[in-house]
Amino acid sequence: xxxxxxxxxxxxxxxxxxxxxxxxxxxxxxxxxxxxxxxxxxxxxxxxxxxxxxxxxxxxxxxxxxxxxxxxxxxxxxxxxxxxxxxxxxxxxxxxxxxxxxxxxxxxxxxxxxxxxxxxxxxxxxxxxxxxxxxxxxxxxxxxxxxxxxxxxxxxxxxxxxxxxxxxxxxxxxxxxxxxxxxxxxxxxxxxxxxxxxxxxxxxxxxxxxxxxxxxxxxxxxxxxxxxxxxxxxxxxxxxxxxxxxxxxxxxxxxxxxxxxxxxxxxxxxxxxxxxxxxxxxxxxxxxxxxx
Amino acid sequence: xxxxxxxxxxxxxxxxxxxxxxxxxxxxxxxxxxxxxxxxxxxxxxxxxxxxxxxxxxxxxxxxxxxxxxxxxxxxxxxxxxxxxxxxxxxxxxxxxxxxxxxxxxxxxxxxxxxxxxxxxxxxxxxxxxxxxxxxxxxxxxxxxxxxxxxxxxxxxxxxxxxxxxxxxxxxxxxxxxxxxxxxxxxxxxxxxxxxxxxxxxxxxxxxxxxxxxxxxxxxx
Numbered sequence: 001x002x003x004x005x006x007x008x009x010x011x012x013x014x015x016x017x018x019x020x021x022x023x024x025x026x027x028x029x030x031x032x033x034x035x036x037x038x039x040x041x042x043x044x045x046x047x048x049x050x051x052x053x054x055x056x057x058x059x060x061x062x063x064x065x066x067x068x069x070x071x072x073x074x075x076x077x078x079x080x081x082x083x084x085x086x087x088x089x090x091x092x093x094x095x096x097x098x099x100x101x102x103x104x105x106x107x108x109x110x111x112x113x114x115x116x117x118x119x120x121x122x123x124x125x126x127x128x129x130x131x132x133x134x135x136x137x138x139x140x141x142x143x144x145x146x147x148x149x150x151x152x153x154x155x156x157x158x159x160x161x162x163x164x165x166x167x168x169x170x171x172x173x174x175x176x177x178x179x180x181x182x183x184x185x186x187x188x189x190x191x192x193x194x195x196x197x198x199x200x201x202x203x204x205x206x207x208x209x210x211x212x213x214x215x216x217x218x219x220x221x222x223x224x225x226x227x228x229x230x231x232x233x234x235x236x237x238x239x240x241x242x243x244x245x246x247x248x249x250x251x252x253x254x255x256x257x258x259x260x261x262x263x264x265x266x267x268x269x270x271x272x273x274x275x276x277x278x279x280x281x282x283x284x285x286x287x288x289x290x291x292x
Numbered sequence: 293x294x295x296x297x298x299x300x301x302x303x304x305x306x307x308x309x310x311x312x313x314x315x316x317x318x319x320x321x322x323x324x325x326x327x328x329x330x331x332x333x334x335x336x337x338x339x340x341x342x343x344x345x346x347x348x349x350x351x352x353x354x355x356x357x358x359x360x361x362x363x364x365x366x367x368x369x370x371x372x373x374x375x376x377x378x379x380x381x382x383x384x385x386x387x388x389x390x391x392x393x394x395x396x397x398x399x400x401x402x403x404x405x406x407x408x409x410x411x412x413x414x415x416x417x418x419x420x421x422x423x424x425x426x427x428x429x430x431x432x433x434x435x436x437x438x439x440x441x442x443x444x445x446x447x448x449x450x451x452x453x454x455x456x457x458x459x460x461x462x463x464x465x466x467x468x469x470x471x472x473x474x475x476x477x478x479x480x481x482x483x484x485x486x487x488x489x490x491x492x493x494x495x496x497x498x499x500x501x502x503x504x505x506x507x508x509x510x511x512x513x
Contacts, residue, residue: 159422236432240459
């Protein structure tokens, strides 16, 4: 989807990196099972963050791994997590999010994109049916529609639509949890969502400007390109969002799950700041480089 | 508690962040319950003292934060002298609202002001209202407008510095920077004593918060 939420592998222990990859493969397998045979082709690293967070809330005896091969990597067997409730939920929730995101993209003006979206959308339609998380569907639909409305209106603010996206991720993180855990999970999702929205908008600024599409930073700073000062300020706001996220992540109940803790902290302390490195460069045009 | 938090920590009112942190750590070391056996008659006294110290530290942080966010507290008063803009009664009233944390009222009054009449101070006050809602990006945008409209204003400049400091404290990008990435601070505090201390301080803060809500996070204090 976005590919912003990834750790810096160089700073992970090998076993942590292995767990991260195994979780990725585990989510992928679950998507295949629960949201349709091809839905995992749109699977991204972002979902691993949710899977790891939700794994903190299930019994650690339910988490196991085994070596398997898969279609994407037929030659070598990989370590993958076996199915567990956290992975299942992640697969379903991301199926829903991807489906509504695609519905959203279909209103995109470019013909090629519209065609490709209409080709893969039916796969996710079944994903949504199978997913069986109706309240979450309603929330996803509502928030994305409201973001759309704000964008059509050309609102000159990143925080307004960003907050809606944050609410959506917050609900996804907290869905189905008891009252006690909801608060922390919601704020992890909320701040992560706001970060993703703002970072994505900043990265797409140049392209949106060329294509004449809406971008919150276009509405704020005009079409003259971002000055160094503008970029510094966008970065400053993003780092403040990271700080809020840090506070929420540090309140998660890690217990003995040191590996998960290190992966999540790697993501928020070095992974996310690394993803917005494009803001340091003189021009945003090569911004796609750091992306998955 | 209605004592002076500064005198509890034994620092002056204009002590720097580091001085306050140091004083706090020294006192925590001295009175930490782990230093006292269960049957030591001083245990209860130490516990009381710890609570007081924690309260004082939190209180000072709160005062500082408020000074930054809302222009309230001592920060507001000291910057008042430097403030040279209009003393428009509307804005004075809005400032009072913000100081009293009536952000909704403040916003309503701000929005009621006509576009053409929106001076630098309007944007600055809007920034404070947005900050209260953690809408950082929009708040910074308003602050930038305020700074551009009135570049000589000390109050706005100081708020801008505060934003940058807060974000700068978070660290920087990992790759693609001049200095070697391998010499950076470790993100998870595995070998960084400072982070470990911060972590303890955070835990103690969390404990205080839990106690305020009637629960308890660290049972020994």
